[in-house]
Amino acid sequence: MNQTRRTIAARDAGAGWRSPAIIAVAVFAAAPVAAMLWGALAVESSFQEGGGLSHLLGVNGARYIASTLLLCLVAGLGASVIGGACALLISLTQFPGRRALAIALALPFAIPAYVAAYAYGDLFGPFGALASLFGPAVLPEIRSLPGAAFILMLTTYPYVYLAMNAALSSRSAALMEAARSLGAAPRRAGMGLLLAASRPAFIGGLALALMEIAADYGVADYFGVQTLSVGIFRTWYGLGDLAAATQIAAGLFLVALILTIMESAGRRGHTAEDARAHRSSKRLKLSAPHAALAILICAAPVLFGFAAPAFVLIAKFDPDLSLGAGRDLASAGLNTAFVAIIGAAAAMALALVLAYASRRAKGNVMKALLRVATLGYAVPGAVMAIGVLALSAFAARITGVAMAGGLSVLLYAYVARFLTAGYNAAAGGLAQINPQMDAAARSLGAGPSRIVAGVHWPLARLSILSGAAIVAIDIAKELPATLLLRPFNFETLSTRIYRLASDERLADAAPAALILILLGLIPALALSVIADKNNRTRKSARKSRQTFAGAKANITA
Numbered sequence: 001m002n003q004t005r006r007t008i009a010a011r012d013a014g015a016g017w018r019s020p021a022i023i024a025v026a027v028f029a030a031a032p033v034a035a036m037l038w039g040a041l042a043v044e045s046s047f048q049e050g051g052g053l054s055h056l057l058g059v060n061g062a063r064y065i066a067s068t069l070l071l072c073l074v075a076g077l078g079a080s081v082i083g084g085a086c087a088l089l090i091s092l093t094q095f096p097g098r099r100a101l102a103i104a105l106a107l108p109f110a111i112p113a114y115v116a117a118y119a120y121g122d123l124f125g126p127f128g129a130l131a132s133l134f135g136p137a138v139l140p141e142i143r144s145l146p147g148a149a150f151i152l153m154l155t156t157y158p159y160v161y162l163a164m165n166a167a168l169s170s171r172s173a174a175l176m177e178a179a180r181s182l183g184a185a186p187r188r189a190g191m192g193l194l195l196a197a198s199r200p201a202f203i204g205g206l207a208l209a210l211m212e213i214a215a216d217y218g219v220a221d222y223f224g225v226q227t228l229s230v231g232i233f234r235t236w237y238g239l240g241d242l243a244a245a246t247q248i249a250a251g252l253f254l255v256a257l258i259l260t261i262m263e264s265a266g267r268r269g270h271t272a273e274d275a276r277a278h279r280s281s282k283r284l285k286l287s288a289p290h291a292a293l294a295i296l297i298c299a300a301p302v303l304f305g306f307a308a309p310a311f312v313l314i315a316k317f318d319p320d321l322s323l324g325a326g327r328d329l330a331s332a333g334l335n336t337a338f339v340a341i342i343g344a345a346a347a348m349a350l351a352l353v354l355a356y357a358s359r360r361a362k363g364n365v366m367k368a369l370l371r372v373a374t375l376g377y378a379v380p381g382a383v384m385a386i387g388v389l390a391l392s393a394f395a396a397r398i399t400g401v402a403m404a405g406g407l408s409v410l411l412y413a414y415v416a417r418f419l420t421a422g423y424n425a426a427a428g429g430l431a432q433i434n435p436q437m438d439a440a441a442r443s444l445g446a447g448p449s450r451i452v453a454g455v456h457w458p459l460a461r462l463s464i465l466s467g468a469a470i471v472a473i474d475i476a477k478e479l480p481a482t483l484l485l486r487p488f489n490f491e492t493l494s495t496r497i498y499r500l501a502s503d504e505r506l507a508d509a510a511p512a513a514l515i516l517i518l519l520g521l522i523p524a525l526a527l528s529v530i531a532d533k534n535n536r537t538r539k540s541a542r543k544s545r546q547t548f549a550g551a552k553a554n555i556t557a
Contacts, residue, residue, distance in 0.1 A: 030375065152219055313513050423467075429467075476494065482495055
C-alpha cells in the first residue's frame with residue numbers, strides 16, 4: 001500500500017511540469033503569428049499614407065486576394081475531382097493494375113509544386129520538346145493562372161485521394177450492397193451513399209489541398225500570377241515595407257485560418273462505423289472497356305503529375321557537371337542537410353516535450369493551448385517568415401539588437417512551422433503505449449529516465465524517427481521562408497532551383513531538383529504502402545472473424 005501511494009505521489013508530482021511546458025511551446029510557436037497580426041493591426045502603421053492597410057484593401061491588395069481565391073477555386077476543383085474519382089475507383093472496383101496504381105497515385109507528393117512548374121514551363125516553352133513537335137503557335141500559354149492551377153491541381157490531389165481512399169476502404173462495401181439490394185444502380189449507390197459517407201474525409205483532404213494552393217509562392221511567381229504570397233515578396237523585397245508586408249500576410253493567414261476551421265469541421269463530422277458492417281465483400285469487377293477507362297483515369301494524374309516533370313528533369317540532367325557547378329551544388333546540399341538536421345532535431349525535441357505533456361493534459365484551456373502550439377503547419381511559409389521578421393523587429397526595439405536575418409531566425413521559422421508534423425508523429429507513437437505500462441515500471445522501481453529508455457523509446461522509436469524524417473524533408477523543400485530569411489550568400493537546394501530556373505537555366509537546376517524529388521519519394525511511397533497495408537490488414541481481420549464465426553457455428557451445431 002505504501003509503495004502504491006509513493007507511486008501515485010511521484011506521478012502527481014511529475015505532472016506539475018506539463019502545463020508550463022505546453023504554455024511555453026505554445027508561446028514559442030505562436031509568437032511569430034502574434035507579432036505579424038500585431039504589426040498588421042497597429043494603428044500607427046495601418047493609417048499611414050501608403051501603409052499596410054492600403055496595400056491589403058487597395059487596388060493591389062484586391063488583385064492579390066482575387067487571384068488567390070480564383071486560383072484556389074480552379075485548382076481546388078480539379079484536385080477534388082481527380083482525387084475523388086481515383087479514390088472511388090481504387091476503393092470500390094477491381095481492374096488490372098489497381099494495386100500498383102493505388103501506390104503510384106501518391107507519387108506527385110514527391111515533386112515540389114515549384115519544381116513541376118519549372119519542368120512544365122520548359123516543356124511548353126518556345127524551345128521545349130512540345131514546341132519542336134507541334135510548333136509553339138498551337139501550344140497553350142502555360143505561364144498563366146490556368147497553367148498555375150493545372151500544376152497545383154496535379155500536385156495537391158493526393159491530399160483528397162489519400163483521405164477519401166482511407167475512408168472508403170474502412171467503410172465496408174456492405175453499404176453499397178445494401179443500396180444495390182434496394183434497386184440502386186452502382187453509379188447511384190457510389191455517388192450517393194458512399195460519397196455522403198466519406199464527405200468528412202473529402203472536406204478534410206480538400207482543405208489541406210487548398211492550404212497548399214493558397215500558400216504557394218514558387219508556381220505563382222514563375223507563372224506570373226499575383227497571389228497574396230507573391231504580394232508579400234514584392235512588398236518586402238521591392239518596397240522594404242514590413243508594415244505593408246504584415247498586412248498582406250494577415251490576409252493570407254486569414255485564408256489559411258478559414259481552411260483550418262474547414263478541415264477541423266470535416267474531421268469532427270467523421271463518425272465510426274458499426275463493426276458489424278465491416279464484413280468481407282468483393283469489389284465491383286469492371287468489364288474490359290470500363291477497366292480500360294478506369295486505368296486511364298487513374299494513370300493520367302500519375303503521368304502528368306509525376307512522370308512528365310520527372311522525365312523533363314532527367315532529360316535536362318547533364319552528368320558532366322563543371323567544377324564550379326558541382327562545387328555550388330555540393331555547398332547547397334550541405335547547407336540543406338545542415339538546416340534540415342538541426343531544424344528537425346529542434347522540432348522533434350519540442351514535439352516530444354509537447355507529446356509527453358499532452359498525455360495527461362486535461363481541460364479546455366490545455367486543449368486550446370495544444371491547438372495553438374500545433375497551428376504552425378497550417379501557416380504559409382511566407383506568413384511565418386514575415387511573422388519572424390516582425391517579431392525580430394519588435395525584439396530589436398526592446399533590446400536594441402537587430403536580428404533581421406541569419407540562421408537563428410531561419411531555424412526558428414522552420415521549427416515553428418513544422419513542429420506540428422513532429423508532434424503528430426511523436427504523439428501517435430506514445431499513444432500506442434498504455435499508461436498502465438508506466439505504472440507497472442514505476443512499481444518496479446524504474447525512474448522516469450529508465451521508463452523512457454526502456455519502455456517508451458523501443459515502442460515509439462519508429463514513429464519518432466519517421467516524424468524527424470518528415471520534418472527534415474519538409475525543411476529541405478521549403479522555399480518561401482528560406483528565400484525571405486536566409487543569410488546573405490546562403491543557398492539551399494530549394495533556393496538554388498528557384499534562382500537557376502528563374503534564369504531559364506533548368507539544365508543547371510535539374511540535379512538539385514532530382515535530389516529533392518528523391519527525398520520526397522520517401523514519405524510519398526510510405527503513405528501509399530501504409531495505406532495499402534492497412535487495407536489488407538483489415539481484410540485479413542475480417543476473414544479471420546468470419547472463419548472464427550463459422551467454426552463456432554459448426555461446434556455449436
